[in-house]
Amino acid sequence: MKAKIKIPNSLSEITLEQYQKYLNIEDPTDQAIIATLCDIPYNVIRQITRTSVTEIAESLKELLNQEVSLVPTFQMGSMTYGFIPNLDEITFGEYIDCTTYLKEDWEDVHKLMAVLYRPVTNTYKDKYQIEEYKVSLEREQLMKTMPLNVALGAMVFFCHLAADLLSVTQKYLQEEVEAHLLKNGDGILRSTDWQMKTSKNLTISPN
Numbered sequence: 001m002k003a004k005i006k007i008p009n010s011l012s013e014i015t016l017e018q019y020q021k022y023l024n025i026e027d028p029t030d031q032a033i034i035a036t037l038c039d040i041p042y043n044v045i046r047q048i049t050r051t052s053v054t055e056i057a058e059s060l061k062e063l064l065n066q067e068v069s070l071v072p073t074f075q076m077g078s079m080t081y082g083f084i085p086n087l088d089e090i091t092f093g094e095y096i097d098c099t100t101y102l103k104e105d106w107e108d109v110h111k112l113m114a115v116l117y118r119p120v121t122n123t124y125k126d127k128y129q130i131e132e133y134k135v136s137l138e139r140e141q142l143m144k145t146m147p148l149n150v151a152l153g154a155m156v157f158f159c160h161l162a163a164d165l166l167s168v169t170q171k172y173l174q175e176e177v178e179a180h181l182l183k184n185g186d187g188i189l190r191s192t193d194w195q196m197k198t199s200k201n202l203t204i205s206p207n
Contacts, residue, residue, distance in 0.1 A: 011149035030057035070157040081117040113143040
């Protein structure tokens with residue numbers, strides 16, 4: 001008897017929850033990768049040829065290494081969800097929850113996505129509005145079923161945002177030090193040493 005399984009051809013065919021389960025597996029085997037990302041039981045995988053298992057697992061690994069970008073809106077069920085249109089105007093509640101969930105591991109990323117993506121209430125040309133933010137446990141759970149490419153794209157966007165912030169901060173520190181030296185004539189070595197120590201502390205976690 002030959003087993004038939006549906007293999008994802010794009011990240012949009014993998015859910016965030018499947019990826020979360022995959023990340024929780026330490027040193028995943030080919031069998032574990034297929035079982036998690038294709039959502040099929042191990043006993044079915046045992047019916048597949050050895051060479052096919054290897055090929056499927058490799059294709060899934062390549063899929064996870066694809067480049068992603070921010071997806072402003074996406075459809076899930078009958079609802080269209082949109083990314084926060086203007087991050088400069090987010091509420092304090094949105095900011096606190098976003099920064100809190102960003103500090104956590106991938107087990108809580110669905111909670112972050114429930115903050116970033118909310119139902120679109122109005123559209124005009126290429127612009128849109130989304131629902132006002134309020135904590136929703138139901139929506140947090142729903143976001144586990146969102147397409148993986150959307151979730152990864154949002155995370156990459158935030159990494160770039162953090163990198164830009166770091167660059168601007170370091171430039172600001174350098175300008176402040178140079179201005180201080182010109183004004184007060186303090187020792188260059190002491191000030192430069194302080195600047196280097198400060199810059200080393202301004203690092204971004206790879207997580």
